[in-house]
Amino acid sequence: MNSTALAKAVVDGILTGGVYALMAAGLTLIFGVMDIINIAQGALIVLGAYMSYVLSVHLGIDLFLGLFITIPAFFVLGVGIEWAFMRRLRDQDRAAMSILVTYAVAIIIEGLLSVIFGVNFVQLHASYTDSTFHILGFYLPYIYVFGFLLALVLLGAMYYLLYHTHFGRGVRGSLQNRTAAELIGVNVNRVRALSVGIGVAVTAAGGMVFGATNAFNPSSGYDLISRLLSIVILAGLGSIGGALIAALFMVTLEDVVAVLWSPVWATLVYYASLIVVLSFRPNGLFGKAAVRAQ
Amino acid sequence: MRRSGWMWSCATVVAIAGLLAGCGGSSNSSSSASGASSNTASTSSASGSGAATGSPVVIGSSLSLSGDFSADGQAFERGYQLWASDINKAGGLLGHPVKLDIVSDASSPAQVVTNYQKLISSDHAKLVFGPVSTLLTVPASKVVNRYGYAFVEGAGGAPAAFGNGLHNIFDVSLPVIDNLVPFAKWVASLPASERPKTAAYATSDDPFTQPQIPLAQQIMQAAGIKTVYNKVFPAEVTDYAPIASAVASSKAEAVVLGSVDVPTVSAFVHAFIQQHYNPKVFIATAGPDQGGDFVKAVGGAANAEGIMYPNGWYPGYANAASQKLVSEYVAKYGGSPSDVNADVAEGYSVGQAVAQAVAATHSLDNAKIISYLHSGQTLNSVQGPVKFDAKGENGAAAAFVFQWQKGQQVQVLPTGASGSKPPVYPKPNWGS
Numbered sequence: 001m002n003s004t005a006l007a008k009a010v011v012d013g014i015l016t017g018g019v020y021a022l023m024a025a026g027l028t029l030i031f032g033v034m035d036i037i038n039i040a041q042g043a044l045i046v047l048g049a050y051m052s053y054v055l056s057v058h059l060g061i062d063l064f065l066g067l068f069i070t071i072p073a074f075f076v077l078g079v080g081i082e083w084a085f086m087r088r089l090r091d092q093d094r095a096a097m098s099i100l101v102t103y104a105v106a107i108i109i110e111g112l113l114s115v116i117f118g119v120n121f122v123q124l125h126a127s128y129t130d131s132t133f134h135i136l137g138f139y140l141p142y143i144y145v146f147g148f149l150l151a152l153v154l155l156g157a158m159y160y161l162l163y164h165t166h167f168g169r170g171v172r173g174s175l176q177n178r179t180a181a182e183l184i185g186v187n188v189n190r191v192r193a194l195s196v197g198i199g200v201a202v203t204a205a206g207g208m209v210f211g212a213t214n215a216f217n218p219s220s221g222y223d224l225i226s227r228l229l230s231i232v233i234l235a236g237l238g239s240i241g242g243a244l245i246a247a248l249f250m251v252t253l254e255d256v257v258a259v260l261w262s263p264v265w266a267t268l269v270y271y272a273s274l275i276v277v278l279s280f281r282p283n284g285l286f287g288k289a290a291v292r293a294q
Numbered sequence: 295m296r297r298s299g300w301m302w303s304c305a306t307v308v309a310i311a312g313l314l315a316g317c318g319g320s321s322n323s324s325s326s327a328s329g330a331s332s333n334t335a336s337t338s339s340a341s342g343s344g345a346a347t348g349s350p351v352v353i354g355s356s357l358s359l360s361g362d363f364s365a366d367g368q369a370f371e372r373g374y375q376l377w378a379s380d381i382n383k384a385g386g387l388l389g390h391p392v393k394l395d396i397v398s399d400a401s402s403p404a405q406v407v408t409n410y411q412k413l414i415s416s417d418h419a420k421l422v423f424g425p426v427s428t429l430l431t432v433p434a435s436k437v438v439n440r441y442g443y444a445f446v447e448g449a450g451g452a453p454a455a456f457g458n459g460l461h462n463i464f465d466v467s468l469p470v471i472d473n474l475v476p477f478a479k480w481v482a483s484l485p486a487s488e489r490p491k492t493a494a495y496a497t498s499d500d501p502f503t504q505p506q507i508p509l510a511q512q513i514m515q516a517a518g519i520k521t522v523y524n525k526v527f528p529a530e531v532t533d534y535a536p537i538a539s540a541v542a543s544s545k546a547e548a549v550v551l552g553s554v555d556v557p558t559v560s561a562f563v564h565a566f567i568q569q570h571y572n573p574k575v576f577i578a579t580a581g582p583d584q585g586g587d588f589v590k591a592v593g594g595a596a597n598a599e600g601i602m603y604p605n606g607w608y609p610g611y612a613n614a615a616s617q618k619l620v621s622e623y624v625a626k627y628g629g630s631p632s633d634v635n636a637d638v639a640e641g642y643s644v645g646q647a648v649a650q651a652v653a654a655t656h657s658l659d660n661a662k663i664i665s666y667l668h669s670g671q672t673l674n675s676v677q678g679p680v681k682f683d684a685k686g687e688n689g690a691a692a693a694f695v696f697q698w699q700k701g702q703q704v705q706v707l708p709t710g711a712s713g714s715k716p717p718v719y720p721k722p723n724w725g726s
Contacts, residue, residue: 012535031482047468113421119364120587121556123564130567130593141568144535213564214532215557215591219361219401255536263527263537264499 004051009259011250015140018148019213021247023206023230024079025155025240026199032238033171033195036086036098040226042221043106043199047208047214050073050113051123062147063126063208064241070204082193104286106221113218121215129212137201147209155203159240171195185204203216230274236284246285250274301397305645328608345584348386350393351658353378353648354413355423356434361401364447365556365584366426366637371396373421373448373641378623381645386653395419399430407437414441420658423644426637427554428452428470428501435463444663446648448640454501456685462660464667466643466680468606468691474510474550476579476707477604477695480717481548482517488719490547490574494523496537496551496562503579506604507552514548522546534558538565545571551578559601560591567597567724574720577602580699586633595701600721602697607639607677608705612713615646617674632702643675650674 026043038044048070085105089097128146132139149184162168173181175190184190210216210224231250235242250270258266277285355374379578381465395417399406405426424447425434431450436458437713438445445463447455451470455463481490486709493514497503505524515521523544538561541549545585545613553559559581566572582588582603589598609620609631619642623634648663650673672690673680681690695707697717706717 005540008539008543009536012539016535073296114360114364119360119368120584120585121365121560121589121591123560123593125593130564132568132570215560217365220557221366222361223530227532251533255533258527258536261527263531264481265537267528267531287407 005259006256007136009255010252011138011140012144012249015144015148017248017251018151018244019206019209019225020231020251021244022151022154022202023210024149024231024235025158026203026206027228028232028238028240028243029199029202030196031068031232033174033199034082034086034098034192035095036089036196036200037095037229039099039102039225039250040081040106040109041203042111042225044068044203044221045207045210045224046216046218046221047104047109047113048204049124049211049220050117050207050218051204052208052211053122056124056126058122063124067205067208068094070208071201073205075118075197075201078197079193081200082196086196087189087192092288104290110218110221110290117218119219121217122211123215123289124208124212125213130198140250142207143212147213150205150209154205155240155244158202159197162240166193184236186239230271234274234277234284236281236286239286240286242286247291249275258265295365297318301463309517313598314418324393348390349386350450351390351421352393352417352419352425354395354397354410354417354419356397356413356425357407357442357706358401358426359398361399362555363401363426363430365587367398367401369635369637370426370449371637372627372642373643373647376626376638377642377645377649379461380622381649382536387649387658388656388660390531399425401427401430403430403433406434407713410434410437414438414443421660421663423641423648424448424465425448426450428455430499431455431463432458433555435460438462441604443660444648444651444667446644446667448485448644449637450454451507452501459685462664462684462686464647464686464688466647466675467640467677468604468689468693469687469689471509472693473504474506474577475513475577476514476693477550477602478510479577479707480695480707481519482513489517490519492520492522492544492546493548493550494527494541494546494573495521495552496527496541496553497525497550497579498528498529498531499526500552500554500557502554503552505580507550512551519548529554529617534561535565538562540567542569542571546573549573549576551576553578553581556581556584556588559588563592563597563601563724567593572723575602576600576721577604577695581605582596582704583608583636583696585635586629586701587635589698589701594725596725598698599700599726600697600718602694602695602717603696605636606691606694607636608694608696608703609634609712610703610705610713611639611677613676613678619676639676643677643680646675647673647677647680661667661702683693 018135023045027038030036030038051070055061085101089209128142131142170186170191173186176193178188231247235246254266254270257269346376351537357371358364359484362507368415378394382391389422397409426449431447432455435445436651439460439462448467451465451467467701495507495511497507517558523541523672582601583605589595620631620634651663651666655666667682679690694705699704701720
């Protein structure tokens with residue numbers, strides 16, 4: 001195996017890891033704010049891909065420009081999901097029951113997409129999805145580079161929103177102590193609804209990049225959810241920055257092992273690394289307590 | 295109050311989810327249409343004359359109407375439904391109209407077992423048809439065998455499906471282990487100056503794909519084609535980029551991909567395009583057979599040009615019953631003949647084989663049907679002749695290789711076979 005292939009695997013891992021971080025960001029934000037494990041995240045990603053597909057194929061709107069439509073639409077969808085399904089979960093059962101309820105949401109989304117689009121695979125295409133540029137001896141696809149940059153921008157915006165704004169303080173306050181936050185005037189229900197809205201809105205972008213790099217059908221979300229959950233758990237539930245670092249680490253490690261050794265072992269190493277890290281840091285790399293103390 | 299609201303919410307969500315899963319994922323269909331008789335040999339042979347009038351015969355099947363195999367499962371469902379419609383027009387099974395009871399297994403090996411137990415013990419299906427994929431056929435065949443039912447299927451042809459000593463399983467399609475043999479022999483037969491010097495083999499760890507690769511590799515290596523990449527990747531992989539990039543880095547002149555679906559092949563095609571890598575010949579075990587959906591996924595006919603796949607059937611197959619099936623499919627579901635994928639024909643063939651066994655035995659008794667199917671009789675199907683060997687594999691099926699040429703699926707191998715056209719070789723560059 002030559003050094004170029006190894007370097008390519010590292011770069012592929014970093015670029016793909018950014019995309020995975022984007023897809024996982026909504027998952028970790030929603031858990032961080034609401035203690036809800038959103039099993040529907042994979043289905044939402046696929047929904048985002050289909051929305052981009054509709055805008056691209058039927059309205060001729062560029063994939064990235066289409067995000068100006070899909071992100072706000074997903075924000076509204078997220079607020080609606082929070083109001084309709086998540087808000088009604090009791091605090092003491094929230095995490096456990098959320099798995100059941102969000103799984104049902106995933107099935108609803110999958111069912112609707114199957115009825116509307118059928119089950120055949122489609123993929124998003126644009127002039128830049130197969131185009132590449134040559135650097136350091138190998139070709140880099142524009143779509144992965146653009147996706148990575150998009151991930152950095154959106155994750156940075158989420159981080160800024162959470163840690164440098166009045167709204168973010170409200171989010172973190174309601175995270176730490178709901179009653180205390182309400183006593184000082186934070187509308188916790190509103191904060192939670194907006195947080196889920198933001199988490200789902202970011203997923204629209206993740207869905208677009210996923211759809212531009214993979215063929216998908218309404219069932220494709222199930223293949224994603226275990227991987228996204230592992231990234232979020234490694235990062236520490238609720239950590240946006242941690243999700244980025246964990247995704248870069250996990251995917252790069254997997255890609256390198258796939259090239260150096262075997263794709264079969266890559267998957268094993270991927271999950272083994274999760275177990276090793278959790279053995280030493282049960283709360284993940286940037287565990288919940290640390291995040292909330294920031 | 296709050297508790298009841300929460301419970302209402304959960305119940306509503308689960309109910310809606312179940313309803314939608316039903317919409318997208320399962321169906322009960324009774325095909326008891328009357329009308330003009332359709333006279334294909336295999337449908338009329340099971341029936342009396344005219345429309346079916348007796349009590350319905352329930353035929354159960356578990357299909358993957360959602361999940362990883364949903365594209366195949368829904369195509370299979372259409373194949374079963376088209377057969378049921380035709381057989382009912384021709385008088386049904388022994389004068390009884392066929393009623394299909396199809397339930398979704400969501401591509402789950404656990405669910406498929408539950409489904410067949412339910413179909414046989416609760417729904418009292420008289421006969422059962424198989425699911426899609428060897429992964430599901432293997433566990434399903436064991437439970438169906440316990441009930442003594444014949445288990446005729448069309449998409450579980452890997453050796454793993456026939457390695458359990460079961461007497462009740464029959465696959466109407468081509469045994470998959472031989473799928474790539476015509477391709478490998480053709481490559482090996484090319485003049486030395488034109489023959490690829492190197493080959494890369496990448497396969498999913500799926501019982502459908504893995505057994506196909508070693509035989510092809512053995513033939514090609516014997517012809518002096520050096521293996522420069524040979525890896526297995528997990529079936530559940532979501533990121534093909536490093537594997538495809540490694541194949542591209544190997545600069546192999548021939549690529550043999552053990553794929554089970556469109557996304558796998560699509561990911562490799564896009565990665566190859568991005569890496570400016572164009573092998574002289576590229577064959578994938580499944581995915582390109584999915585008709586127009588494959589072409590759309592890879593970005594158009596120009597990117598599909600020259601890609602090969604092995605199969606036992608394609609929409610242009612010169613068989614009267616096959617052409618009728620294609621016409622019926624287009625009339626009912628729309629699209630063009632190239633949109634009809636092989637799963638439809640495989641499903642239809644299952645029905646044809648069972649119908650001929652029922653007609654020959656004048657019985658719906660599964661023991662008699664099993665015995666007949668093992669008798670060495672040659673049956674007709676839209677995929678060609680069906681003759682089961684002792685294991686239940688179709689020994690009469692012929693392996694063909696098809697190639698995408700100018701947006702059409704064209705039979706190219708074996709080169710001397712009826713209907714074969716010259717393969718496009720070397721594969722044109724992507725997009726040209």
